[in-house]
Amino acid sequence: MTTSAFVKVHPKPRVWADSDQPGFWAKFAMDSAWTGPRKSALLYKLRRMKLSREPSLRDHTDGMLFLDMVNEKTDNLEALLAQSIGQNLGNLGCCDRCLNHKGIFSSCVTVASLKDIMPECANCHLKGEREECNFVDGLEYLTEDPDTRPLQRENETHREQPESVEVIDRLIEEEYHFIDEIMDSSADSSAEYSRRLTGHSQHISQLKTRRLSLLAAEKRAQRMN
Known part of the structure; x- marks a missing residue:
């Protein structure tokens, strides 16, 4: 497969504005939640829910780089799927870290029904930054x-x-x-x-x-x- 063909399979993520129509990366997260060695109870519960949006990032990144990041650790795949499913809290309800424009995702999203095992937002769950989210305080x-x-x-x-x-x-x-x-x-x-x-x-x-x-x-x- 050529490089250009591979990029088409893994397009660049959206930037700054989520879409209310789940797209490539939301579906990718859902499809990947039950494959490979990185299974988890959180992924098991998330994959039984309905996709709500196509997540967007704060900055531009290549599809290949984003793919590598998502596949780097289970937390990252969990975060992408949660970001595609949960509730967007908006600027008034978001955590301090998201309010300060930190984290890769452009919006602060939580999954209320899973707050017992994931109280932090998906942005803070990514890359294991859980302790940075004031929702766990x-x-x-x-x-x-x-x-x-x-x-x-x-x-x-x-x-x-x-x-x-x-x-x-x-x-x-x-x-x-x-x-x-x-x-x-x-x-x-x-x-x-x-x-x-x-x-x-x-x-x-x-x-x-x-x-x-x-x-x-x-x-x-x-x-x-």
């Missing part, structure tokens, strides 16, 4: 109570308490591993399948919130020293 880390935690790991008697960023990163990686195993072994949309995915994704969200709290505490300690 005030979220309390949900300590694990045997009666209330969403799902206990199979064949596990306890979980290590996440008292360091390193421990949390390892636990998050393990949770994603469990999600991959569930998705690889289940092809239907049964209630049990959905429950297990939801349980692991909720725990990931709790761990990420705890991680933000620890990072914020470290920053405060550094400022005081």
Whole structure:
């Protein structure tokens, strides 16, 4: 395939103004959500929703470069799909980061029904910038109570308490591993399948919130020293 032909397959993204008609990149995100190794509970939930728009970027970029960015990590594909599905908050309701024209997308979009696992906007979810979004401020880390935690790991008697960023990163990686195993072994949309995915994704969200709290505490300690 020639370079010119490839560019036509992956056109330049829109700039500055979203379209209310889902286009190439919105459909690309939806079609890619269930292929390749980067599956996640968030992608599973997003792909069951309806596309709302064709996202636009703040600056011009080549289709190939945008494709490489989207394929770089799961967070980026999740962000593109969420940006294509969620609610545009506009200038009055957007997060501080989007208000200051930061982030690649030109609009601030959230998915209200998934705020338990993705409280941040799609722009801040991209490239793992979650801690920069003020929408996650005030979220309390949900300590694990045997009666209330969403799902206990199979064949596990306890979980290590996440008292360091390193421990949390390892636990998050393990949770994603469990999600991959569930998705690889289940092809239907049964209630049990959905429950297990939801349980692991909720725990990931709790761990990420705890991680933000620890990072914020470290920053405060550094400022005081």
